Amino acid sequence: MEKKVRFHLHKVKKRWVTVMVSTAALGLLLLGAGSVQADELASNDPASPPVEVVTSDGLSDASDSLSEAPLADQAVPTSDGDLSSQALTAETSTEQVADQASIDDSGTANASPAEPSQTPPEADETAPSSGDQTKPSVDTPRSQFVSDDQGNWYYYDANGQKLTGFQTVDYLQLYFHADGRQAKGEVVTVDGSSYYFDKDSGEIYRNGFASDAAGNWYYLGEDGKAVTGLQIIDSFPLYFYPDGVQAKDAFIVFDGSSHYFKAGSGQLATDGFFSDAEGNWYYADPTGQLVTGEQTIDSFHLYFYADGVQAKDALVERDGKSYYYDADNGRLVTDQTFVLDGKTYTADTTGVVTQVPQHRNQFVSDDQGNWYYYDANGQKLTGFQTVDNVRLYFHSAGRQAKGELVTIDGKRYYFDKASGELYRRVYPITIDGVAYTADSQGVLTEVPKYRNQFVSEDQVNWYYADDAGHWLTGPQIIDTFNLYFYEDGLQAKDALVVRDGKTYYYDADNGRLVTNRPFVFDGKTYTADATGVVTEGASYRNQFVSDDQGNWYYFDGDGQLVTGFQVINGQQLYFAKDGRQVKSGLTKIDGATYYFDPDSGEMAVNQEREFWQKISYGEKLIPVYRYFNADGKMAVGFQDRDGQTYYYDEDGIAVRSVHLYNANVHSDLYSAGVFGLRPDYLFDEKTGAMKRNTFVYTTALRLHEPHIGRLPVPCWVYCGSDGLAVTGWQVINGKTYYFYPESKFRAESGLETIDGKDYFFDSDSVLVQDLTFTLDQKFYRADEKGVLTKLESVADQFVYDLNWKRVSYTEANGEVRHGVMIKRDFVLYFKADGSQAKGEFLTIHGATYYFDEDSGEMYRNRLATDTNGDQYYLGGDGKALTDTVFEHDGKSYQADSKGIVTEKD
Incomplete structure (x- = not known):
């Protein structure tokens, strides 16, 4: 009776290993064919039970021969002494599956492994191994196998002793653990070498692949030992680590050159490109070496870093x-x-x-008479632009369109030969002998009848006019494509057409004749042959099929093409109504927008994707971001995620570095800010998260002198805890600011009239409060709330000069104080210009003094440090001590002739 083994996907983590194998030796190995046979390891069903032993005459695909009745798993016992029963842990998600091996009733693999030419260590055909053995009792078994209640097997020799170690029993080489338990279906390490023993018979395994319970793969050689290092098996270079585990999805360094062994089969990658999980690309030459430096591949000049x-x-x-x-x-x-x-x-x-040298805000011409315009950032403008109130167009390389007819997004425009201005007049203009009229957007319409062109008034129903202006009918070849037009000239699209007794199908999107592929029409599956003749049905079952145009389809178990949303192999996919798998990126379905990967077709779920989009008035591409929710639908409007709030416009584009006004975005995608509009919300320019509890810089149009006009100026807003821009009086971090109710902008430095009262804001836009000051030779008093009162004069008080950023004192007679002033036991000093000394050293009448930077009080009996880091000691009279030794705070100091103080040891 033949037993079948069903296999499991095995995983090994990618590793970088450096081994001393010469490149020349590897080249010779690649040229020669090895004598050992190996199975190809391919991906299959990850739910299948693990394979224990694999034998095969060659590498082949195992997917068509998997059994549906797997053998029961056996427990892997723990070894004792100097033996280690290995149950290695899988370290990666790379998957593999090997061909199955048929096992006969005797438990021997059909591959019939040859007798070993070398006896494993400590092998003995009959004698038990040494160790602690109990004296057998009268009923102890002799010369026979015995199993315990857990299914473990033992062999008692003629003396009734359990065998241990390597033994030959009935011509089979077996292994028994120190406790006598027979090794079956496990990897055992003896004297540093790994061996595998059959799960049924326990016989040592040779000349084939085997895997342990952790999914690691080994190749057992002629002597039963797991091979190591670089090996050629079935003509394929493979690599095995020192413990015998096969390297898969791993980079190995031979003699200073890197090589890559594939994730599935473990074969050496040669003569081609491949990429890692991080998206990095490599190229392996015919010998398997990863190339580095400058390379010419397929006539293209490429470059590879030192790591490949x-x-x-x-x-x-x-x-x-x-x-x-x-x-x-x-x-x-x-x-x-x-x-x-x-x-x-x-x-x-x-x-x-x-x-390229930078030009800013100017037109520049080249030596061929072409004109370009550089913006404020020194970048060439492209696409539609308005410069000095004139609508212009610049090609993708920045060249200005002048005196030419330009087609943009399927529409034709004309730009004046001299100025380059867009033509936007109703009366006709003749260009190259053809008359056109232009609408308000500059889109041209040809005046004569249609000739040799497709025509549609609604962009749904299409006709084709020949060179005489007549609608074509019947089968036609236009631009090498087979099309069909009904008797009234309407083009057939998504339709079965019967001609000469045969049925043909014309594509729903482009109306071209469908050939060499299946499709779905009215819920039924059809197949079109190479000539386009259609027959109903298909012979495929539970598989993907592609046509000659690269479109993919999936047939279910009944042989019908699936349509709509489907989950296949764990991936969420979508198939159009004709059965074609959608891999077109952004796709609208039933009013909602989804994203399907262009390569795999998998639907984006719970992820943000980057897209490149043209700005509305040019050809420049910029990155934009969209988010797709758990159901795959593109996010629109406000979205709360991970504790942050985001906003996506009606096209699903995340608002970044632009403002939102009453839930409507009023900014071009390319603009970093908004002019002349009032913000309600603002969003981070990098993450798109709504700004909260922070100042945000923006720009706005503010009216200056009438002859200058409206110019952009910097403005600040503050976003509160709810994300809304605050208005009115606000105390932020202990400082008072004002934000205009209409614009949301902060009141900047200077005099401002708010609700009929005058206020003054300093250079940091903070409200000035409880201060008498002079500005432009006028006196003001700001009370505790900041309300200003203009003073005719001041007397006997401190005055802050906002122009010069300094404090002075005005005497009772109106004169500005100079020199020393004692006020409330504080000694102050006012310099010749009337400004109070603060935070500075002064030499007065040959003596050095220091005045506090905040209060202006003269230092006495304390140390002060100048900007050079030198210290001085100001005595009781305020003078810096010189040429003396003194004590201060329990320390001794020396003051030199200049008053500079150093601490004495």
């Missing part, structure tokens, strides 16, 4: 020159201009990069 990672979207320095490698394909960029990190560069025909 391909350079992409990066400047690379070579021989003192800079080169740029494309962000998408990594190819050397030549003969073009590009922007990197906000700077403009030009690559010449050899790829050498130089930075």
Whole structure:
């Protein structure tokens, strides 16, 4: 009777290992064919039970021969003494599955492993191993196998002693643990070498693959030992770690060169590109070495770093020159201009990069008479732009359109030859012999009848006019595509058409004849052959199928194409009504927008995705972000997530570095700020999170002198705990500010009239309170609430000069005080210009004094430090001590002739 083994997906974590194997030796191994046979390890059902032993005559696909009745798992016993029964832990999610091996009733693999040419360590055909043995009783078994109630097997020799270690019983080489328990279905390490013993017979396993309970794979050689190091098995280079575990999804260094062994089969990657989980790309040459440095592959110039990672979207320095490698394909960029990190560069025909000089807010022409415009950041404008109130257009490279007809997003526009202004007049203009009229947006319409073109008034029903202006009918070939038009000229789309007794199907989107693929029409599955002739039904079951145009379909168990949302192999997918899998990125379904990966087709769930989108008035691409919820639908409006609030406009684009006004975004995507509008909410420019409890800088149009007009000026708003911009009087961090109710902007430095009262805000926009001050030679008094009273004069009080940022004192007679002043036992000093000395050393009548930086009080009996770090001691009269030794706070000091103090030991 033949037993079948069903297999399990095994996992090994990616590892970097450095081994001393020469590249030349590896090349010779790749050229030769090994004598050992191995199974190819391929991905399959992860729910299957684990495989214990694998034998095969060659590498092959096991997916078609999996048994539905797996053998029961056996427990793996723990070894004693110097033996270690290995149950290695899986370390990665890389999956593998091996071919099954048929096991006959005797428990021997059908592969019939050869007798070993070398006896395993301590092997003995009959004699038991030494150790503590109890004297057998009269009923002790002899020369036979015995099992216990847990299913473990033992062998008693003729003396009634349990066998241990390597033994040959009935011509089978077996192994018994120190307690006599027979090793079955497990990896055992003896004297540093690993062995595997059959799960049924317990016989030592040779010349084949085996896996342990942790899913690690080994290859057992002719002597039964697990091989190590680089091996050629079935003509495939493989690598095994010192413990015998096969390397998979791992980088191994041979003689200074890196090599990669694949995740599934463990085979050495050669002669091609591959990528790691972080998205880094590598290239392995025909010998398996990862290339580094400058390389020419498929006629393209590429660059690889020292670790083998391909350079992409990066400047690379070579021989003192800079080169740029494309962000998408990594190819050397030549003969073009590009922007990197906000700077403009030009690559010449050899790829050498130089930075382009910056121009700002000006037109610049080249030596061929082409014009360009550089904005305030020194970047060339592209697309539609308004400069000096004139609507212009700049091509993708920045060249201004002048005297030419330009097609943009399927619409035609004309720009004046002299000024470049967009033509927006109703009366016709003749361009290249053809008359056009333009609407208010500048879109041109050809005046004559239609000729050799598709025509549609509603963008749904389409016709085609020939060179005489007549609608085509019947089957037609236009631009090499087979189309069909009904008798009235309407193009057939998503329709079965019967011609000459045969049925044909025309695509729902482009109306082209469908060939060589299945499709769904009215809920039924059809197949179109190479000529487009349609038959109903298909022969595929539970599998993906692709057509010659790269479209994918999935047939269920009844052979019908699935449509709509489907979960297949754990992935959420979507299939159009004709059965084609949707892999088109953003896709609208039943009014909601979803995202399906262009490669796998998997639906984005609970994740933010980056997109590149043109600005509304040009060709420049900028990154925008959309978020897809748990049901896959694109987020729109306010969204709370991870303790933060975000906002997505009607197109699902996250608002970043722009303002939201009454739940409507009033900003172009390219704009970093908003002019002339009043913000209610503001959002972080990097994360999109709503700003809360913080000042935010913006710009606005504010009226200046009438002859100047409205110019952008910096403004500040403050977002409260609810994210709304605050208004009115606000105390923030102990300081008082005012925010205008209409604009939400903070009142800036200067005099302001609010609700009929005058206030003054200092240079930090903080309200001035409880202070007498002079400004522009006028006196004011700000009370405790900041309300200003203009004073005709001041007397016997301190006055703060806002122009000069200094304090003076006005005597009772109106004169400004100079020199020493004693007030409330404080000694103050006013300099010749009337300003009070604060935070400074002064030499007065040959003596040095210091005055406190806040109060202006003269220091007495204390130390002070100048800006150079030198210390002085001011005595009881305020004078700095010189040429003396003194005590202060229990320490001795020496003052030199200049008054500089040092501490004495």
